[in-house]
Amino acid sequence: MAHALIAGGGIGGLATALAIARCGHRVTVLEREDTFAEIGSGIQLAPNGFHALNLLGVGQDVRDRAVFVDELRLMDGLTSEKIVGMPVKERYRQRFGNPYAVVHRRDLHGPLLSACRASEGIELVASAAVQRYVQKPASVTVTTADGRTFTGDLLVGADGIRSTVRAHLVRDGAPRVCGHTIYRSVIPIEKVPRRLRWNVVTLWAGPAWHFVHYIIGRGEYLNLAATLDDGARESVSGRPVRRAVVLSRFQELGETARLLLELGEHWRQWVLCDRDPVDVWTDGRVALMGDAAHPMLQYAAQGACQALEDAVVLGDVLADATADDVAQRLEEYNAVRRERTARTQLLAREMGTRVYHPAGEEAQARTAMLRSLTEDDLYEKVHWLHGARDFTRSRRP
Structure with missing residues (x-):
């Protein structure tokens, strides 16, 4: 059994805690704020996100709080004409295995937090802002802003786009x-x-x-x-x-x-x-996940879903790991996730410029292209993203 330290008690950090603890490991979550809470407003969850939530054991709890929408609709904001709509009702759910829904951020964070509190293997520590970490061959120790230290077999930086862990690991400056x-x-x-x-x-x-x-x-x-x-x-x-x-x-x-x-x-x-995609977000016993690893614009509505995917992959690769296996398993996690998350980051940027914000002839071309697509065409375009299931499988022999 290994002991995992997680910097950050948001959606990604709590999901990671659940995934690792469900494999029998011990987890300590260090949250910088004085309470575990989620601020913000609405968030969209595609079927790949619900697949991850199901594996974490909280899928139904989130469903109970969600609004299941009928369609994703793009309108011309100047003329008020409909450009295109992708139905996300029964036919969509049958194809992708789960619904498309919208929730308040607290209605996603809350079930994850309740599950963590109910787990004997998870310790939640508030007012513990991770300031730095030091690795030794057999351990990693973090120091918090108030001078406390915590030692474990691995550290996961789930501390957001301005991650302190990333600042030490990737050293690529501000977002x-x-x-x-x-x-x-x-x-x-x-x-x-x-x-x-x-x-x-x-x-x-x-x-x-x-x-x-x-x-x-x-x-x-x-x-x-x-x-x-x-x-x-x-x-x-x-x-x-x-x-x-x-x-x-x-x-x-x-x-x-x-x-x-x-x-x-x-x-x-x-x-x-x-941030621009990076190939490596692990260093020995330390790894990043979610916005700390691959922050993306909201235009593909996949930030939370990709963090949830990260969590279940981390749980998967660490499932039977010993303390000695940690560094190798974290490298495998990085290898499994980097191509898919980078593609999603770049898609989000592209959607902002080519789909949502064009003007004049470019906007007309955008509208003509989208109106030419059938419902099946639209489903095929999002299949790689919404329909993903293999992200939950380890690629170890």
């Missing part, structure tokens, strides 16, 4: 500021006219901007997210912003989308960041 500002608001569904309470993930695309909305919180809230390619260079995270500012930045929105945007209140803004 790339992509120049897109996103404004987020969550409003009670009672504020939304009944005719606009669509059970659909809807994206209104315009020149250098887009606006997304969908129902979350078991049908009690509408999640709003408006993104502008404004060339922002300063990293911003969760800064409050006045409603009038948000409305002034999306004046081109068509009537229906504008009505929904105007319902938003208590807006907050972020400037989006990601």
Whole structure:
């Protein structure tokens, strides 16, 4: 039995803790905040994410809190015309083995946290911000900001896009500021006219901007997210912003989308960041996962799903590992995951520029191409991403 240290108690860190503990190993999760909680708003879960959650034993708990949408719909944000829609009801579920759903982030984090608390093999330590680590041939020791030390057989950095573990391991500096500002608001569904309470993930695309909305919180809230390619260079995270500012930045929105945007209140803004893919995110007994390893823009709606996949692969490769096997097994995890996650990172960037934000002739070409696709064509395009199952299998002989 090995002892795993995990830096970060968010979705990825807790999923990793469950995956490793379910193999019989001992796990200590070190969370920088004084409580284990998830901030943020809505999140999308494709079938590959649910497949990972099922393997972690919390799939049904998340389903009980989810909203199962009928369609992923792309609209022309200027004309209010429908460009394309991909149904995600029964036929989609039969093909990919699981549903497509949207949840509040806390409705994903909560079941993972409850399962970790119920596990005898997992210790949760709050107010423990990992500051540095030191490896020895047979162990790794982390030091927290308040001077405590924890020693284990391996360390997993699940501490997000500004990962302290990554800073020591990859040494590639700050994340790339992509120049897109996103404004987020969550409003009670009672504020939304009944005719606009669509059970659909809807994206209104315009020149250098887009606006997304969908129902979350078991049908009690509408999640709003408006993104502008404004060339922002300063990293911003969760800064409050006045409603009038948000409305002034999306004046081109068509009537229906504008009505929904105007319902938003208590807006907050972020400037989006990601990183270029890297081939190596392990070093001896230390590995990265999720946003610490391969942070991506939200445009493919796969950040959480890829972190969940990472978790189950880590559990898989460590399943029968001894303390002496750890470094080799972490290299295998890296080898299994790097190509798929890099492809997803680059897809997310491409979707932002070529699908959501084009203007003029490029937007017309985008619309013509998408309208030419059948339902089966759309399913085939996402099959590699939504339909993945082999990410759960170790590639060890």
